[in-house]
Amino acid sequence: MPLFETAATSGISRRDFVKVCSAAAAAVGLPAWAGEKMAEKVAKGAKPSVVWLHFQECTGCTESLLRTSHPDVGAVVLDLVSLDYHETLAAAAGHQLEANLEAAKKAGGYVLVVEGAIPTKLDGNYCIVGGKTAVQSLVECAERAAAVICIGSCASWGGVPSADPNPTGATGAPRILKDKGIAKPVVTLPGCPANPYNLLGTVLQFATFGTLPKLDDKGRPTFAYGRVIHEDCPRRPHFDAGRFAGVYGDEGHRNGWCLYKLGCKGPQTHANCSLLSFCEVPGAWPIGIGHPCIGCTEQGVGFNVPIQVNLPIQNPTAPMAYPAIHPEHGVLGGVSGAVAIGVGGAIIGAVAGAGFAATKKLTAEAEKDQGKE
Numbered sequence: 001m002p003l004f005e006t007a008a009t010s011g012i013s014r015r016d017f018v019k020v021c022s023a024a025a026a027a028v029g030l031p032a033w034a035g036e037k038m039a040e041k042v043a044k045g046a047k048p049s050v051v052w053l054h055f056q057e058c059t060g061c062t063e064s065l066l067r068t069s070h071p072d073v074g075a076v077v078l079d080l081v082s083l084d085y086h087e088t089l090a091a092a093a094g095h096q097l098e099a100n101l102e103a104a105k106k107a108g109g110y111v112l113v114v115e116g117a118i119p120t121k122l123d124g125n126y127c128i129v130g131g132k133t134a135v136q137s138l139v140e141c142a143e144r145a146a147a148v149i150c151i152g153s154c155a156s157w158g159g160v161p162s163a164d165p166n167p168t169g170a171t172g173a174p175r176i177l178k179d180k181g182i183a184k185p186v187v188t189l190p191g192c193p194a195n196p197y198n199l200l201g202t203v204l205q206f207a208t209f210g211t212l213p214k215l216d217d218k219g220r221p222t223f224a225y226g227r228v229i230h231e232d233c234p235r236r237p238h239f240d241a242g243r244f245a246g247v248y249g250d251e252g253h254r255n256g257w258c259l260y261k262l263g264c265k266g267p268q269t270h271a272n273c274s275l276l277s278f279c280e281v282p283g284a285w286p287i288g289i290g291h292p293c294i295g296c297t298e299q300g301v302g303f304n305v306p307i308q309v310n311l312p313i314q315n316p317t318a319p320m321a322y323p324a325i326h327p328e329h330g331v332l333g334g335v336s337g338a339v340a341i342g343v344g345g346a347i348i349g350a351v352a353g354a355g356f357a358a359t360k361k362l363t364a365e366a367e368k369d370q371g372k373e
Helices: 003-009 014-027 032-043 060-066 073-080 094-107 134-143 153-157 173-179 196-209 236-240 334-372
Strands: 049-054 082-086 110-115 145-151 186-189
Touching: 014 032, 032 196, 049 094, 049 134, 060 196, 082 094, 094 134, 110 134, 110 153, 110 196, 134 145, 134 173, 145 153, 145 173, 145 196, 153 173, 153 186, 173 186, 186 196
Parallel strands: 049 082, 049 110, 110 145, 145 186
Antiparallel strands: none
């Protein structure tokens, strides 16, 4: 039975279904006609097959996906994709669920979504699912996939499980696939958790056009990770004006001033958290509730650098940073500052005077030589 007829029997009209697809496209920045095109493909039975693997993680990325509303997860799972394997959302369990996975692998051509880090030390029973290690499951599924999407920092580069001392040898899926020589398109969507709309945007583009978004050198879509949080942070004007919270709960902190001096990693963190609200809740992200960004999307920063530690501003030019309205002069303040400025002025004046005298002398010599000629 065609999808639209099936939808009609369940109380969903063709028009409503097109609206769902269009809303999904709009939510991730795709044009309205992309939603219509996807609706047409889905109506022809071309829903993309998705296999979702869980490894070392907290299921936070799945939990975030469950809280989307434009479209909601029901529309995503039941209408837009064919979710053939997902340990958290599947109704089946045990041998029946594993049989679903084997059937999907036999058919191939699915989008493989990986959530969680991969333990590489095989001297313990780390992350055994269906009698297979995480490395075995990942490799077998990736070999038959059309594309691989790593959702969350754990799957992208190791995340929390890879923090020192890393007893399980946890790492990201891209490294495992590279070491095993599996040449598949790999997209990384780091974040703890990753914004679910970054996943929807990637999956919808691949399902509709058969292409992946433009990626940076770490496999991250530039539409979501092309800029650092600092560039679009709502507290950015306070940074430019030199207004910083000094401690939690002080006047600056209560008034929404910049959190950089509290260890905010926004200037080093590539993500769109400041532009795309989590689950349509404005302010539902660390800086929005008054906590510094911890750099969870950046390998070597998140879960590695202590929260309170400041990192240097990268490329301190516009739009990264502008001259402060009230710059802090440090030692150039008070009497010592006046003396220093005076001495500096004297030195500059002496240099300028010497330059003027030298120029005048050279000009006189040149005129004298011309007279001889």
